Amino acid sequence: MTARRRDPRAERTARTVQTEPRRRLVLDPNAIAASSGGRPRRDPRARRADATLQTAPRLRLDWTGKGLGADVPRTAQGRGQRAAPAAPPLRVIEDPACLIFAALDRPDGALSAHDRQLLAAARLLADAVDGAVVAVAPDGADDWGALGADRVIPLPAAWAVDYAPERRAAALVAAIARWSPLHVLFPESPEGGDLARRVAAACGERLFAGVESLSATRVARRAGGGATELSCAPPRFLSIAADAVAPLGAVRHEARRLDPPETPPDAPKLYDARRLSVDPDGVGLGEADFILSAGNGVTDWAVFADLGRALGATRAGSRVVCDAGHVPRDRQVGASGTVVSARCYLAFGIAGAPQHLQGVGGVERVVAVNTDLHAAMIKRADLAIIADAQAVMPALLRLAREGGHG
Numbered sequence: 001m002t003a004r005r006r007d008p009r010a011e012r013t014a015r016t017v018q019t020e021p022r023r024r025l026v027l028d029p030n031a032i033a034a035s036s037g038g039r040p041r042r043d044p045r046a047r048r049a050d051a052t053l054q055t056a057p058r059l060r061l062d063w064t065g066k067g068l069g070a071d072v073p074r075t076a077q078g079r080g081q082r083a084a085p086a087a088p089p090l091r092v093i094e095d096p097a098c099l100i101f102a103a104l105d106r107p108d109g110a111l112s113a114h115d116r117q118l119l120a121a122a123r124l125l126a127d128a129v130d131g132a133v134v135a136v137a138p139d140g141a142d143d144w145g146a147l148g149a150d151r152v153i154p155l156p157a158a159w160a161v162d163y164a165p166e167r168r169a170a171a172l173v174a175a176i177a178r179w180s181p182l183h184v185l186f187p188e189s190p191e192g193g194d195l196a197r198r199v200a201a202a203c204g205e206r207l208f209a210g211v212e213s214l215s216a217t218r219v220a221r222r223a224g225g226g227a228t229e230l231s232c233a234p235p236r237f238l239s240i241a242a243d244a245v246a247p248l249g250a251v252r253h254e255a256r257r258l259d260p261p262e263t264p265p266d267a268p269k270l271y272d273a274r275r276l277s278v279d280p281d282g283v284g285l286g287e288a289d290f291i292l293s294a295g296n297g298v299t300d301w302a303v304f305a306d307l308g309r310a311l312g313a314t315r316a317g318s319r320v321v322c323d324a325g326h327v328p329r330d331r332q333v334g335a336s337g338t339v340v341s342a343r344c345y346l347a348f349g350i351a352g353a354p355q356h357l358q359g360v361g362g363v364e365r366v367v368a369v370n371t372d373l374h375a376a377m378i379k380r381a382d383l384a385i386i387a388d389a390q391a392v393m394p395a396l397l398r399l400a401r402e403g404g405h406g
Contacts (some may be wrong), residue, residue, distance in 0.1 A: 098131040109160040121240050134150070137155060138158070165194055167263060206237065285340050300394075334358065352375055373386050
């Protein structure tokens with residue numbers, strides 16, 4: 001019996017197929033047709049395979065970690081995208097049992113974190129007695145319903161910027177006389193605390209100031225250097241300390257606008273009121289609103305001082321800077337120094353030790369300038385600038401002076 005002769009080219013081809021690494025091929029029929037000058041020939045088995053793929057159910061990929069097979073809703077933007085979370089239902093309190101006033105600061109025309117906490121405190125008291133929260137504040141484009149307010153009494157928007165304590169107090173006293181709220185809450189802030197004492201004195205009632213712990217049945221604060229605790233049932237007039245109550249999460253209330261009461265014509269009025277310039281370095285770190293802080297990355301201290309004056313910021317520093325004597329010891333920010341709660345904290349050349357990060361935990365906005373992309377302060381920052389502090393400081397100083405800020 002004669003053996004079949006094998007083609008040497010076939011042997012070489014077989015060896016090549018066996019030794020070549022496996023590759024993933026993506027076959028595009030259109031590309032094949034274009035390269036061959038005509039339509040590709042289709043294998044009947046391929047047709048059956050295509051039919052099987054078309055009729056087989058599509059696999060759902062779960063990117064949420066909740067388990068394979070979780071259904072991913074499809075949106076108009078494309079397949080497999082998760083739909084936006086549904087907005088909370090609107091809560092309408094048509095006939096409240098009582099009203100809880102929240103007299104907000106809105107410093108410089110914007111709601112502060114303290115204002116949001118005050119609305120949460122009013123919400124806590126109102127929900128316990130089926131009441132409604134009334135925000136009393138200079139008018140603005142704020143989403144009062146998302147902040148927990150059922151009603152809004154708008155005051156003139158200019159009062160958020162102008163110093164008008166007498167007019168604000170008179171308007172609030174008139175609103176209290178008209179609607180008789182069960183409680184009136186104020187922020188224990190420089191302006192809010194002043195307004196609280198004016199209104200309480202005009203109404204002839206006592207004020208429980210600086211509430212640090214609040215519930216529907218009890219308010220408390222520390223006194224005598226923290227050694228004694230004062231507590232009682234919630235009185236009518238309360239001023240709430242910062243961070244005493246956490247702000248509300250996802251809520252949606254009606255925020256119905258009420259007509260502001262007419263201010264009595266004989267209400268006292270300041271005719272020459274203006275803000276006095278204050279040396280920012282004379283303000284304590286715990287009360288500073290804008291802090292300019294330096295770390296080991298700062299070497300030009302003259303420019304740092306000029307920049308602080310041009311921006312109107314209170315100067316501070318990290319522990320290593322204070323240890324070196326570049327910044328006074330009482331200006332050290334951190335767990336072993338001062339814990340700050342400024343609205344803006346501008347950090348130059350600060351790496352971000354754990355103790356320092358603890359000191360800026362209550363800051364609303366952190367801006368960090370550092371050459372290290374992976375520095376802890378850069379990760380903490382709301383705005384990070386990856387650059388040398390020595391190059392950024394003079395540039396920022398020049399812009400501040402050109403803009404008329406120094």
